[in-house]
Amino acid sequence: MSSKNLNWIKSILCGYSMGGRVALCFADKYPQIIKGLVLESTTAGIKFDEERLTRIKNDEQLARKIIQNGIEDFIDYWLDLPIFESLKNLPEQKLKEIRTTKLNNNSTGLANSLLGFSTGKMPPLWERLE
Numbered sequence: 001m002s003s004k005n006l007n008w009i010k011s012i013l014c015g016y017s018m019g020g021r022v023a024l025c026f027a028d029k030y031p032q033i034i035k036g037l038v039l040e041s042t043t044a045g046i047k048f049d050e051e052r053l054t055r056i057k058n059d060e061q062l063a064r065k066i067i068q069n070g071i072e073d074f075i076d077y078w079l080d081l082p083i084f085e086s087l088k089n090l091p092e093q094k095l096k097e098i099r100t101t102k103l104n105n106n107s108t109g110l111a112n113s114l115l116g117f118s119t120g121k122m123p124p125l126w127e128r129l130e
Contacts, residue, residue, distance in 0.1 A: 010035035017041050018117050028125050045124030055120030063111035071107045075099060 012035050015023035020042025027034040046052045066074045079087065079099060087095060 008033040012036045012038060014038040015040070015042060018113065021045075021117070021119065021122050024125055024129075025122065028128055043119060043122075044126045044129055045122045046119055047124050047126060052120040052124075056118050057120075059114045059118040059120060063114040066107050066111045066114070071103055071105055071110070074107070074110065075102045075105075078102070 008030075010033055013023040013026060015021070015037070017040070020037075020039040023037055023039065024042065024044055027037055046055055062074075065077075078084070079102075087098065090098075
């Protein structure tokens with residue numbers, strides 16, 4: 001089915017991180033129905049082949065680690081990344097709530113999202129952006 005058959009109105013897509021990459025890929029494929037994008041903490045892909053392959057390998061290793069060690073180990077690792085350092089300034093109860101919410105994720109689902117939506121697998125869109 002093509003987008004011509006869907007009677008779309010022009011839309012503004014919003015996306016955070018992986019959702020932003022999905023929004024960018026959708027906008028690249030269906031520019032005629034995109035009015036704009038609101039993106040947070042996302043990328044238009046990795047430009048260089050070697051860096052993309054490295055990212056794919058790293059995401060595959062992380063996916064295996066999630067399956068082998070479980071969700072709790074992954075969440076502890078994730079929250080300890082430097083990018084999330086500012087979370088440590090939150091009140092202890094709020095940080096505990098964030099961790100508890102993240103523990104409700106499914107380890108197989110998280111691993112599969114890394115395998116299927118790795119930034120390394122995303123085509124670089126830098127040259128195609130307006």
